[in-house]
Amino acid sequence: MKTPVPTGPVDVGHLRIACSSCSLRELCLPAGIDTREMERVDRLVNRRRKLKRGEHLYRAGAPLAALYAIRSGFMKSCVLHDDGREQVAGFHMMGELLGMDAISSSRHMCDTVALEDSEVCEIPFGYLEQLSRELPSLQQQLHRIMSREIVRDYGVMLLLGSMKAEERLAAFLLNLSQRFTARGYSGTEFNLRMTREEIGSYLGLKLETISRVLSRFQQDGLIVARHKHIRIRDPEALRRLISQQRQ
Amino acid sequence: MKTPVPTGPVDVGHLRIACSSCSLRELCLPAGIDTREMERVDRLVNRRRKLKRGEHLYRAGAPLAALYAIRSGFMKSCVLHDDGREQVAGFHMMGELLGMDAISSSRHMCDTVALEDSEVCEIPFGYLEQLSRELPSLQQQLHRIMSREIVRDYGVMLLLGSMKAEERLAAFLLNLSQRFTARGYSGTEFNLRMTREEIGSYLGLKLETISRVLSRFQQDGLIVARHKHIRIRDPEALRRLISQQRQ
DNA sequence: CATGGCGTTTGACTTACATCAAGGCCACCC
DNA sequence: GGGTGGCCTTGATGTAAGTCAAACGCCATG
Numbered sequence: 374m375k376t377p378v379p380t381g382p383v384d385v386g387h388l389r390i391a392c393s394s395c396s397l398r399e400l401c402l403p404a405g406i407d408t409r410e411m412e413r414v415d416r417l418v419n420r421r422r423k424l425k426r427g428e429h430l431y432r433a434g435a436p437l438a439a440l441y442a443i444r445s446g447f448m449k450s451c452v453l454h455d456d457g458r459e460q461v462a463g464f465h466m467m468g469e470l471l472g473m474d475a476i477s478s479s480r481h482m483c484d485t486v487a488l489e490d491s492e493v494c495e496i497p498f499g500y501l502e503q504l505s506r507e508l509p510s511l512q513q514q515l516h517r518i519m520s521r522e523i524v525r526d527y528g529v530m531l532l533l534g535s536m537k538a539e540e541r542l543a544a545f546l547l548n549l550s551q552r553f554t555a556r557g558y559s560g561t562e563f564n565l566r567m568t569r570e571e572i573g574s575y576l577g578l579k580l581e582t583i584s585r586v587l588s589r590f591q592q593d594g595l596i597v598a599r600h601k602h603i604r605i606r607d608p609e610a611l612r613r614l615i616s617q618q619r620q
Numbered sequence: 621m622k623t624p625v626p627t628g629p630v631d632v633g634h635l636r637i638a639c640s641s642c643s644l645r646e647l648c649l650p651a652g653i654d655t656r657e658m659e660r661v662d663r664l665v666n667r668r669r670k671l672k673r674g675e676h677l678y679r680a681g682a683p684l685a686a687l688y689a690i691r692s693g694f695m696k697s698c699v700l701h702d703d704g705r706e707q708v709a710g711f712h713m714m715g716e717l718l719g720m721d722a723i724s725s726s727r728h729m730c731d732t733v734a735l736e737d738s739e740v741c742e743i744p745f746g747y748l749e750q751l752s753r754e755l756p757s758l759q760q761q762l763h764r765i766m767s768r769e770i771v772r773d774y775g776v777m778l779l780l781g782s783m784k785a786e787e788r789l790a791a792f793l794l795n796l797s798q799r800f801t802a803r804g805y806s807g808t809e810f811n812l813r814m815t816r817e818e819i820g821s822y823l824g825l826k827l828e829t830i831s832r833v834l835s836r837f838q839q840d841g842l843i844v845a846r847h848k849h850i851r852i853r854d855p856e857a858l859r860r861l862i863s864q865q866r867q
Numbered sequence: 868c869a870t871g872g873c874g875t876t877t878g879a880c881t882t883a884c885a886t887c888a889a890g891g892c893c894a895c896c897c
Numbered sequence: 898g899g900g901t902g903g904c905c906t907t908g909a910t911g912t913a914a915g916t917c918a919a920a921c922g923c924c925a926t927g
Contacts, residue, residue, distance in 0.1 A: 452774045456863045460781045462774045474774065476767030483774060502760065506753045513749065519766045520723030526773035527699045527709050527721065527730060533780035534707045534824035538914070568874065577781035579915060584876055600875080600923080616703045785884070816905065826885055831906055847893085847905080 390494065391415045400468030400555070401442050402496065402518065405510050414511065417504055418442070420495040424487040430471065432484050437475035439495040443467050446491020447566040450474075450483045451574075461575040463525070464488075464549075464567060467556055470518050472498075488566040533577045536615070541576040542586045543611040546596070550605055561608070565601040637741065638662045647715030647802070648689050649743065649765065652757050661758065664751055665689070667742040671734040677718065679731050684722035686742040690714050693738020694813040697721075697730045698821075708822040710772070711735075711796075711814060714803055717765050719745075735813040780824045783862070788823040789833045790858040793843070797852055808855070812848040 392403040393411045403414050421444065424430060430441060433453055448465045462483055465471060475481040476498070505512035532541050554560035565572070569580040569587075576583070587598045595611055597604040605611065639650040640658045650661050668691065671677060677688060680700055695712045709730055712718060722728040723745070752759040779788050801807035812819070816827040816834075823830070834845045842858055844851040852858065 452778045454778060454782070454863065458778070458782050460778045462777050473767055474771050477764045477771055482771045502756070502763070506756065506759060509749070509753065512753060516749070516766070517724045519763075519770070520720055523766070523769050523773065524721050524724055524729045526770065526777065529777055530709050530773070530780060531699045531701060531705070531707045533777060534821070535701070535705050569876095570874085574781070580875080581877085581916085582914060584874095585914095588876075616701065815903090827905080828886085828907085829884060832884095835906075 390418055390421055392418060392494075395444070397442075397444065397468040402470060402511070402514060404514055406508065406514070407510065410508050410510065413504060413508065417500055418494045418496055422493050422495055424448075424491045424493070426487055426489050428487050430485040430487065430493060431475075431481045433481055435475075435481045437472065437479045437481065437498055439497045440470055440472040440501065441485075441493040441495060443469050443471065444492040444494055446493075447488045448485055448491060449488055449567060449571060449575075450485045452483045459484075459574070460577075461567075461571050463529075464575065466552060470496075473519055473522060488571075538576075538578055538582050538586050539589070540615050541578065542572075542583065542590070543614040545572065545576060546603065546605060547608065547611055547615070550608065560605070562602075562604045565603060637665055637668055639665060639741075642691070644689075644691065644715040644803075649717060649758070649761060651761050653755065653761070654757065657755050657757065660751060660755065664747055665741045665743055669740050669742055671695075671738045671740070673734055673736050675734050677732040677734065677740060678722075678728045680728055682722075682728045684719065684726045684728065684745055686744045687717055687719040687748065688732075688740040688742060690716050690718065691739040691741055693740075694735045695732055695738060696735055696814060696818060696822075697732045699730045706731075706821070707824075708814075708818050710776075711818075711822065713799060717743075720766055720769060735818075785823075785825055785829050785833050786836070787862050788825065789819075789830065789837070790861040792819065792823060793850065793852060794855065794858055794862070797855065807852070809849075809851045812850060 392398050392401070392406075392414050393408075395401070395403075398404065403411060406414055422430075422441075424446070430448065443465055445467055448471070450462045450465065450471070451459045452462050453459045465485075471485055471493070472481065474483055501511075501515065505515050532544055536544065549563065549565075550560040553563050567575075569583040572578075573580045573583045587596070590596045590611075591598050593610075595605070595607045595614075597606060639645050639648070639653075639661050640655075642648070642650075645651065650658060653661055669677075669688075671693065677695065690712055692714055695718070697709045697712065697718070698706045699709045700706045712732075718732055718740070719728065721730055748758075748762065752762050779791055783791065796810065796812075797807040800810050814822075816830040819825075820827045820830045834843070837843045837858075838845050840857075842852070842854045842861075844853060
């Protein structure tokens with residue numbers, strides 16, 4: 374037995390699933406799609422899914438069913454090692470596309486978890502491939518997004534492989550700042566959705582180191598950090614920190 | 621003025637450019653393409669390019685013209701930071717597809733250099749997108765390859781973010797071994813094409829550390845390492861090294 | 868309003884890897 | 898054949914970040 378219609382205010386949301394009227398469309402999969410084609414893209418996304426904080430969107434090993442576009446909220450992806458080690462591979466926010474790790478083997482290769490209550494649009498992958506054969510601009514955008522993920526990963530490698538703790542954290546804060554700005558939020562004042570431990574995992578550092586470096590940044594007047602709230606006071610100084618000449 | 625036909629033995633190579641008769645086809649872009657369709661894929665790859673050791677295939681900033689499939693040889697990709705820091709992001713061998721970092725912005729985001737004399741097949745990206753709209757199995761394979769790169773990158777992040785020097789090097793050697801095996805070469809005995817410094821850069825370590833850890837592995841009877849020649853004596857022990865429980 | 872617990876901060880100490888330095892091996896080239 | 902330079906090895910020493918430990922602040926919950 375199916376539940377055809379969810380109850381309550383959710384209904385309204387369901388009636389309105391349409392990329393064409395989504396404020397994120399220029400950040401997301403439909404970027405660059407023209408209005409004639411948009412109608413068909415609208416039909417691609419036929420379901421939204423709400424996640425409570427802490428809930429998994431998918432787990433490593435789960436079969437690929439759909440890609441997911443984040444509509445609201447904040448998520449993290451973690452790669453796991455057999456021995457239980459886990460590493461945060463990325464933090465994700467509105468407009469970003471998740472699940473591309475699963476395409477190669479038809480199984481997800483990481484866990485993705487909501488860090489706050491979130492909502493995602495489900496994009497059935499088979500339909501997406503089919504439609505992107507018919508709409509070149511959709512195909513191109515999909516390729517661009519996958520490529521962007523590869524480039525992002527290269528950046529993380531550079532960070533993990535050749536930066537010191539302060540540089541890593543400066544790069545992390547500036548990256549968050551830039552992404553908030555791109556979404557119309559303040560890039561100088563925001564709340565971290567993740568713990569120090571999660572930041573540390575992402576940056577290849579321990580939580581104590583994150584805490585210490587944040588304190589040092591604050592002492593030096595670069596930021597104000599109170600719990601999860603961050604205010605960036607001197608973005609230029611942070612930038613200098615990253616690209617300062619090695620000896 | 622154009623040079624319509626290269627001189628010498630190269631000609632023969634030019635007449636024979638055909639994925640359908642390439643021994644690497646099951647590793648490469650045409651994997652899973654059926655014979656009827658293969659004819660069209662053959663026409664996709666219309667040029668080969670030879671590279672001398674040390675020569676660049678492309679540099680960061682260069683416009684995207686083509687993707688490249690390695691036909692023979694060995695290459696590395698490096699991401700660069702403004703301040704001159706550089707980090708090896710990957711080593712590549714026959715059958716692997718290069719250049720996907722350039723799709724997102726139409727410009728390459730890393731340098732790719734031959735570590736020994738090599739040959740690549742040029743795959744004009746525009747044609748590839750066009751043909752993959754017409755051949756679903758080509759489209760799927762392209763998506764799988766891009767996804768595989770993303771998954772590989774996650775693995776590197778895990779390595780850089782949470783493994784110790786010995787684990788990193790063990791993982792590196794086993795990865796090479798596995799890739800040589802997949803290509804029909806010995807997985808227990810091979811020559812490194814890269815220097816200790818390049819290995820170090822890839823693994824986020826200094827060349828002295830690479831040298832020391834290789835010596836330690838040799839003392840412990842896990843490998844025989846003489847200059848660039850490596851023989852793996854105890855792959856199981858290397859595997860145990862990686863997944864040993866953290867305290 | 869007390870209680871407990873998670874996340875965080877901070878300090879003291881340890882350690883894995885980096886850095887600095889010297890010397891060896893091998894290939895290449897006059 | 899002897900020099901030159903790139904690559905590698907090994908030892909001595911330095912240091913950034915990890916580990917261990919204690920204590921605090923802030924919620925959440927009863």
